[in-house]
Every structure is written in structure tokens, then in C-alpha cells.
Amino acid sequence: xxxxxxxxxxxxxxxxxxxxxxxxxxxxxxxxxxxxxxxxxxxxxxxxxxxxxxxxxxxxxxxxxxxxxxxxxxxxxxxxxxxxxxxxxxxxxx
Numbered sequence: 001x002x003x004x005x006x007x008x009x010x011x012x013x014x015x016x017x018x019x020x021x022x023x024x025x026x027x028x029x030x031x032x033x034x035x036x037x038x039x040x041x042x043x044x045x046x047x048x049x050x051x052x053x054x055x056x057x058x059x060x061x062x063x064x065x066x067x068x069x070x071x072x073x074x075x076x077x078x079x080x081x082x083x084x085x086x087x088x089x090x091x092x093x094x
Contacts, residue, residue: 001023001036001064001065002036002040003065003083004065004083004084005036005040005042006040007086008021008023008045008084008086009021009040009041009042009043009044009045010086011086011089011090012044012045013044015090015093016044018093019093020046021044021045021046022045022046022047022048023042023045023046023047023048024047024048024049024050024055025047025048025049025050026049026050026051026052026053026055026056027064030049030051033047033049060079061081062081063081065080065082065083065084066079066080066081066082066084067079067080067084067089068080069089069092069093077092078092
């Protein structure tokens with residue numbers, strides 16, 4: 001997450017009118033998630049936090065980092081197991 005945070009936040013800032021970027025925290029505590037948000041100046045990416053891995057199971061995530069691009073109806077357009085390349089996200093949005 002630390003390696004991806006700046007690029008993902010920039011993607012959210014640059015394309016916030018056409019998409020919504022959401023980060024899902026599960027492995028740390030809520031205070032640690034808030035510290036992460038402050039450390040990386042995350043304001044355009046909505047951060048959600050879950051105490052557990054139920055969301056990972058529901059979304060088919062087996063490890064982090066991972067990313068899922070959903071359409072307006074919540075259908076999966078593309079997913080990544082591993083770092084999420086912003087250029088691939090932009091291509092999938094087009």
C-alpha cells in the first residue's frame with residue numbers, strides 16, 4: 001500500500017469526476033489506517049476499514065496489494081492481484 005498510495009491518490013485526484021477510488025484496509029487497526037491516510041495526504045481516495053477479511057472473501061482478494069475496477073452497476077470490469085498500474089486503470093476506464 002505504501003508504494004502505491006501516491007500514484008493511486010493522484011489517480012483519484014485527476015479522475016475524481018469520472019470515477020471513485022476506494023481503499024479497503026483490513027490488516028491494521030483503524031487508528032493505523034487513519035495514520036496512513038494522514039501520512040500520505042490521502043483526501044481524494046475514500047478509505048474504508050474492516051476488522052477482518054470478509055470483504056476480501058466477497059471480492060475474491062487473496063493477498064495485497066490488489067485492485068478491482070467496478071462499473072456503475074457494481075460489476076467487475078478488471079481486477080489485479082498485485083500492484084495496480086494506474087495506466088491500466090485509465091485504459092479500462094476508456
